[in-house]
Amino acid sequence: MAVDRERVLKEAAALLTRRATTSMDEIARAAGISRATxxxxxxxxDALIRALEEHGIAQFARAMDAARLDEGDAAGALRRLIEAAEPVAAVLAFLFTENQLFEGDEVNAGWARLDARITALFRRGQAEGDFRIDLSAAWLTEALYGLMGAGAWAVHEGRVARNDLNHSIAELLLGGIRRSMEK
Amino acid sequence: MAVDRERVLKEAAALLTRRATTSMDEIARAAGISRATxxxxxxxxDALIRALEEHGIAQFARAMDAARLDEGDAAGALRRLIEAAEPVAAVLAFLFTENQLFEGDEVNAGWARLDARITALFRRGQAEGDFRIDLSAAWLTEALYGLMGAGAWAVHEGRVARNDLNHSIAELLLGGIRRSMEK
Amino acid sequence: MAVDRERVLKEAAALLTRRATTSMDEIARAAGISRATxxxxxxxxDALIRALEEHGIAQFARAMDAARLDEGDAAGALRRLIEAAEPVAAVLAFLFTENQLFEGDEVNAGWARLDARITALFRRGQAEGDFRIDLSAAWLTEALYGLMGAGAWAVHEGRVARNDLNHSIAELLLGGIRRSMEK
Amino acid sequence: MAVDRERVLKEAAALLTRRATTSMDEIARAAGISRATxxxxxxxxDALIRALEEHGIAQFARAMDAARLDEGDAAGALRRLIEAAEPVAAVLAFLFTENQLFEGDEVNAGWARLDARITALFRRGQAEGDFRIDLSAAWLTEALYGLMGAGAWAVHEGRVARNDLNHSIAELLLGGIRRSMEK
DNA sequence: TATGAATGAGTCTTCATTCAT
DNA sequence: AATGAATGAAGACTCATTCAT
Incomplete structure (x- = not known):
C-alpha cells in the first residue's frame, strides 16, 4: 500500500505548526508509517520541511487562483483570498516563522512570487482608489500574513470561533477598528 | 566579573526570536560566556525561556504603565501602547508563538493579566463608542499581537522603515485599509 | 531474464575489493538488478561474501591446477602459479583482509586446503634445495599473498604496468632485491 | 581528567585494524570514554580516521627519521626502516586498504611524501649498485608495504613469531627465496 | 565564580532485510 | 522471477546538563 504523501505532509504540518521541534519519529507515527519509511x-x-514549503506554496497559489484576485473590486478579491487561504494559514505561519531561508533557491523564488501577487492586489486597490495609499502595499502584505497567523492561532486557542475567523480578519483589515459615521 | 544577566536575556531573545531552536551553546556564545556558566x-x-517570559512580561507591563491606558480616548491610548511596546514586540512575538504553556503557573497568570489589560482597553473603546463592537475585544487583542509581530519582522527584513512602524500598525488597526470619505 | 549470478559476483568483487563497506544497494545497482533481487x-x-569466497577459492584452486604445482622445479611452478592466479589476486586480497573468519566451517576448510597446497610447494622447493630454509614455508605463503595483493593494487593505482606485474612479483619473490654476482 | 588522545587513537587503530567496521561505540568503550566524548x-x-591517518603518517615519518635512511648502505637502511616501522605496520595496512582517498588534500600529500622517501631509498640502492635495477623503485615501495602488511597479519594470526618478523621481511625482500651459492 | 571537559539521553539517518504485488 | 515499498535494528550524531578544577 503506497504511502500517502499528502497525508504525511498534512500530519507533519499539523504537528510542526503546534511544536516546531516535533521529532521525525512523532511525525512518522502520526502518519502511520515507520521512521525509516x-x-x-x-x-x-530538512527535506521534509522543504517539501512542506513547496506544498504550502502550491496550496497558497491555488487559493489565490481560486480567489480570482484580478476580478471585481480589490476589497472583494481580498475577502475571497482570506477565505480561500484559511486552510493554509497555520502552515504558512509556521513556515514563515521557522523558514531557515535557504537563500537564493527555488523555494524562496516561490515565496517571492506569492508575495508579489498579493502586493499587486493591494496596489490595484490603491490605484483604483479603494485602498488608502499612505500604507505601503508591502506592509499590507505582511500585515495580512500577521493577521492570518494570529487568527489561526486564536482559533486554535479557542479565543475566536472558527466561523467568525474570515470575517474577523477581513473586517479588521478593510475597515479597521474605528466606528465610522457612514457605517 | 559578574555575568550581565540582562545581556544574556537580550541576546537570547534576539536569537530565539529568529530561530526557535537556537541551542544553548549559541546563546552562550552570543552572550560571551561559556555554556556551563x-x-x-x-x-x-526551560528556566531560561521562563526567565525570558518573565522579563518580557515585566517589560510589557511597564510599557503599558507608560502608555497610561486609562487616560484620554481609547484610540490615543492604543497609539501610545503601540509606541511604548515597540521595543518588546519581537520578544513578545516569539514567546507568543513558542510559549509551551506551562499550564497553570505564575507566568501564565502574568500573560493573562496583560491580556486582560489590553482587552479592557478595547472594551473601553467599544463602550465609549469609539471602536466598533462587531469585532470581539479578544480578537482585537490577538490581532494587535499579530500586527506587532508582523511589523517587527517586516522591519527586520527591511520591508518597512523602522520610523514608519508604529504609524503603520496604528493606522491599519484603527482605520483599516479602506479609503473613507471623511479622511 | 535470469539473473547472471556470475556477473553479480564479479561486480561485487570489484566493488568490495575497493571498499569493504560497499552497501548491498551499490552492489545491486552495479549488477543491474534491484536490491530485493x-x-x-x-x-x-554474509551469504554473498560467503559465495564470493567460495567462488574465489574455486577459481584459485583451478588456477593451481592449471599451474601444475607438482611438475618441474619449484621456482617454475611458482612462476606458473603467480601467472595463473593473477586474475583472482584482487578478490583474494579482499577476502584475505576482510575474512571475518566464520570459524570452523567449510569455507575455512577450503582456504586451509589452498594454503596447504602453496605451503607444500614452498616446502618442496626447500627440500629440493632450491629455496632457502631459514624462511618458513608458512611465511612465504603469506608473503606471496601480500605481494600479489600489493601488485594488484599497484596496477590499479597505475604504479605498475599490467604487463610487468607477474614478472615483478616472481622476480622479487625468487631473487630478492639484491644484485648478486652470478645473476 | 583529560582524555588521552593518544590512547584513543591507539585503541581505535587496534580495533579498526582487526575489523574495519568497528563502531564508534566500541572504540569509545575501548578507550574508556563515552561516545559523546x-x-x-x-x-x-571520518575525522577519527583522518586523525588516524595523520598519526600514522607522523609515526611512520618518525620511524624513517630514526632509521636514518641516508646513512650507510641502502640494504642496511632498509633493514633499519623495517625494524623501526614495525609497530606502525598494522595501522598502515589498514589505512592503505581503507583509505577513502580524500583526493587532493594534505593527508594525501603526507602519504606522497612518505612514498617518495622510500622510493628514494630504493633508487639510491640501485644507483650504488646494491639493488637490481630491473624492478622499479615504485614497485619495490609497494612491495615493501605489502610485505609489512602481510607480516603484521601473519603475526596476528599466529603464523609467524613476532621475533622473526623483521628478519623474515628483510631477508625475503633483500635476498629473495632462492638459495644462492655464496650463502 | 567561571569554565573546559565529560556524559546520558535522545534524535537523525542508514542499512540489510522482508513483504506484497 | 523480479521488484517497489516498507521496516527493524543499529549506528552516527547532537544537545542539554553535570562535574571537577
Missing part, C-alpha cells in the same frame, strides 16, 4: 520519502528533516 | 545562571533551557 | 539470490550480505 | 574529540567517524 518517512526517510525513504523525505531524505531528511 | 549559562547553566549556572539559568537552571536549564 | 540481490537478496533473492544471496540470502544476505 | 569521543565525538567531542573527533568530529565524526
Amino acid at each position: 518517512l526517510h525513504r520519502h523525505f531524505a531528511g528533516r | 549559562l547553566h549556572r545562571h539559568f537552571a536549564g533551557r | 540481490l537478496h533473492r539470490h544471496f540470502a544476505g550480505r | 569521543l565525538h567531542r574529540h573527533f568530529a565524526g567517524r
Whole structure:
C-alpha cells in the first residue's frame, strides 16, 4: 500500500505548526508509517520541511487562483483570498516563522512570487482608489500574513470561533477598528 | 566579573526570536560566556525561556504603565501602547508563538493579566463608542499581537522603515485599509 | 531474464575489493538488478561474501591446477602459479583482509586446503634445495599473498604496468632485491 | 581528567585494524570514554580516521627519521626502516586498504611524501649498485608495504613469531627465496 | 565564580532485510 | 522471477546538563 504523501505532509504540518521541534519519529507515527519509511520519502528533516514549503506554496497559489484576485473590486478579491487561504494559514505561519531561508533557491523564488501577487492586489486597490495609499502595499502584505497567523492561532486557542475567523480578519483589515459615521 | 544577566536575556531573545531552536551553546556564545556558566545562571533551557517570559512580561507591563491606558480616548491610548511596546514586540512575538504553556503557573497568570489589560482597553473603546463592537475585544487583542509581530519582522527584513512602524500598525488597526470619505 | 549470478559476483568483487563497506544497494545497482533481487539470490550480505569466497577459492584452486604445482622445479611452478592466479589476486586480497573468519566451517576448510597446497610447494622447493630454509614455508605463503595483493593494487593505482606485474612479483619473490654476482 | 588522545587513537587503530567496521561505540568503550566524548574529540567517524591517518603518517615519518635512511648502505637502511616501522605496520595496512582517498588534500600529500622517501631509498640502492635495477623503485615501495602488511597479519594470526618478523621481511625482500651459492 | 571537559539521553539517518504485488 | 515499498535494528550524531578544577 503506497504511502500517502499528502497525508504525511498534512500530519507533519499539523504537528510542526503546534511544536516546531516535533521529532521525525512523532511525525512518522502520526502518519502511520515507520521512521525509516518517512526517510525513504523525505531524505531528511530538512527535506521534509522543504517539501512542506513547496506544498504550502502550491496550496497558497491555488487559493489565490481560486480567489480570482484580478476580478471585481480589490476589497472583494481580498475577502475571497482570506477565505480561500484559511486552510493554509497555520502552515504558512509556521513556515514563515521557522523558514531557515535557504537563500537564493527555488523555494524562496516561490515565496517571492506569492508575495508579489498579493502586493499587486493591494496596489490595484490603491490605484483604483479603494485602498488608502499612505500604507505601503508591502506592509499590507505582511500585515495580512500577521493577521492570518494570529487568527489561526486564536482559533486554535479557542479565543475566536472558527466561523467568525474570515470575517474577523477581513473586517479588521478593510475597515479597521474605528466606528465610522457612514457605517 | 559578574555575568550581565540582562545581556544574556537580550541576546537570547534576539536569537530565539529568529530561530526557535537556537541551542544553548549559541546563546552562550552570543552572550560571551561559556555554556556551563549559562547553566549556572539559568537552571536549564526551560528556566531560561521562563526567565525570558518573565522579563518580557515585566517589560510589557511597564510599557503599558507608560502608555497610561486609562487616560484620554481609547484610540490615543492604543497609539501610545503601540509606541511604548515597540521595543518588546519581537520578544513578545516569539514567546507568543513558542510559549509551551506551562499550564497553570505564575507566568501564565502574568500573560493573562496583560491580556486582560489590553482587552479592557478595547472594551473601553467599544463602550465609549469609539471602536466598533462587531469585532470581539479578544480578537482585537490577538490581532494587535499579530500586527506587532508582523511589523517587527517586516522591519527586520527591511520591508518597512523602522520610523514608519508604529504609524503603520496604528493606522491599519484603527482605520483599516479602506479609503473613507471623511479622511 | 535470469539473473547472471556470475556477473553479480564479479561486480561485487570489484566493488568490495575497493571498499569493504560497499552497501548491498551499490552492489545491486552495479549488477543491474534491484536490491530485493540481490537478496533473492544471496540470502544476505554474509551469504554473498560467503559465495564470493567460495567462488574465489574455486577459481584459485583451478588456477593451481592449471599451474601444475607438482611438475618441474619449484621456482617454475611458482612462476606458473603467480601467472595463473593473477586474475583472482584482487578478490583474494579482499577476502584475505576482510575474512571475518566464520570459524570452523567449510569455507575455512577450503582456504586451509589452498594454503596447504602453496605451503607444500614452498616446502618442496626447500627440500629440493632450491629455496632457502631459514624462511618458513608458512611465511612465504603469506608473503606471496601480500605481494600479489600489493601488485594488484599497484596496477590499479597505475604504479605498475599490467604487463610487468607477474614478472615483478616472481622476480622479487625468487631473487630478492639484491644484485648478486652470478645473476 | 583529560582524555588521552593518544590512547584513543591507539585503541581505535587496534580495533579498526582487526575489523574495519568497528563502531564508534566500541572504540569509545575501548578507550574508556563515552561516545559523546569521543565525538567531542573527533568530529565524526571520518575525522577519527583522518586523525588516524595523520598519526600514522607522523609515526611512520618518525620511524624513517630514526632509521636514518641516508646513512650507510641502502640494504642496511632498509633493514633499519623495517625494524623501526614495525609497530606502525598494522595501522598502515589498514589505512592503505581503507583509505577513502580524500583526493587532493594534505593527508594525501603526507602519504606522497612518505612514498617518495622510500622510493628514494630504493633508487639510491640501485644507483650504488646494491639493488637490481630491473624492478622499479615504485614497485619495490609497494612491495615493501605489502610485505609489512602481510607480516603484521601473519603475526596476528599466529603464523609467524613476532621475533622473526623483521628478519623474515628483510631477508625475503633483500635476498629473495632462492638459495644462492655464496650463502 | 567561571569554565573546559565529560556524559546520558535522545534524535537523525542508514542499512540489510522482508513483504506484497 | 523480479521488484517497489516498507521496516527493524543499529549506528552516527547532537544537545542539554553535570562535574571537577
